Amino acid sequence: MTSRLIIALDFPSAELALNFVKQLSPSTCKLKVGFELFVAAGPDLVRKLVEQGFDVFLDLKFHDIPNTVAAACKSAAKLGVWMLNVHASGGDKMMLAAREALAGFQLPPKLIAVTVLTSMDQAQLEKINISQAPEQQVSDLAALTKACGLDGVVCSAQEAQQLKAQCGSEFLLVTPGIRPVGSKQDDQSRIVTPLAARQMGIDYVVVGRPITQANDPLAVITAINFDLV
C-alpha cells in the first residue's frame, strides 16, 4: 500500500517547490499541485515531479464546457499525473466527457470531483439560487459524480462518513483540513487529525503547511503515515 498522504505543494515558484521536494520520497507521500504553483511553474514542473517517481494530484478543478474539460483532462493525463479533478457542478455531460477522455489511456489518472467548495455556506449558496442545505447539495453532487463513473470526491471530514455510507467503500474520499495533534490550525476552520480521518474511512488526506512549514518535515510525514495505515 502506497502512502495515503498527499502533500499540498503550495509554493509560488518551481524553484521553491523542487527545493522542498528534494528531501521527500515517493514511497512516503504523494504531491498535490494546485493553482498557485501550476500558474507559476506550469506543466514542466509537473513532468519533473512525475519523472522523480511521485504520484501527482493535479488540483485544477476543471469547470467548463464538456469538450474543453475533456481536452484538458487528456492534456493532464499525458503529463502522467496520478489524479486530477473537475467540479461536479459542471454537470453530468461534463463529467462523462472527462471520464471518456481518460478511458483510452493505459494507466488513466484517477478522476475525482469537487462537490461544494467548503468556503460556500448556506448564505453563499442562496446567492447563486441553491436553496437546499450545503450537506444535501454535497450528497446530491456526490451521487451524480458516482453515477458518471468517476472515482470519488474531494470532501471535508465532516462529510466523510455520510458519503462513504452513501457511495460505498470503493468511492474515494480525498480530504483537506487535516492537522496533526499539536500543529497550527492556520486558516482551516474545522480540522481533524490524520488518525480521525482514517477512522472516518477517508482514503487520502491532503496536508500542506503542517509539513511544508515544519522545522522537520520528515518527522511530521513519518508521524502522519503511522496514523494513516
Ligand code: C5P
Ligand atoms: O496548508 P493546508 O494543509 O491548509 O493546505 C490544504 C490544501 O488543501 C491547500 O492546497 C488548499 O487549497 C486545499 N483545500 C482546502 N480546502 C478545501 C479544498 C482544498 O484546504 N475545501
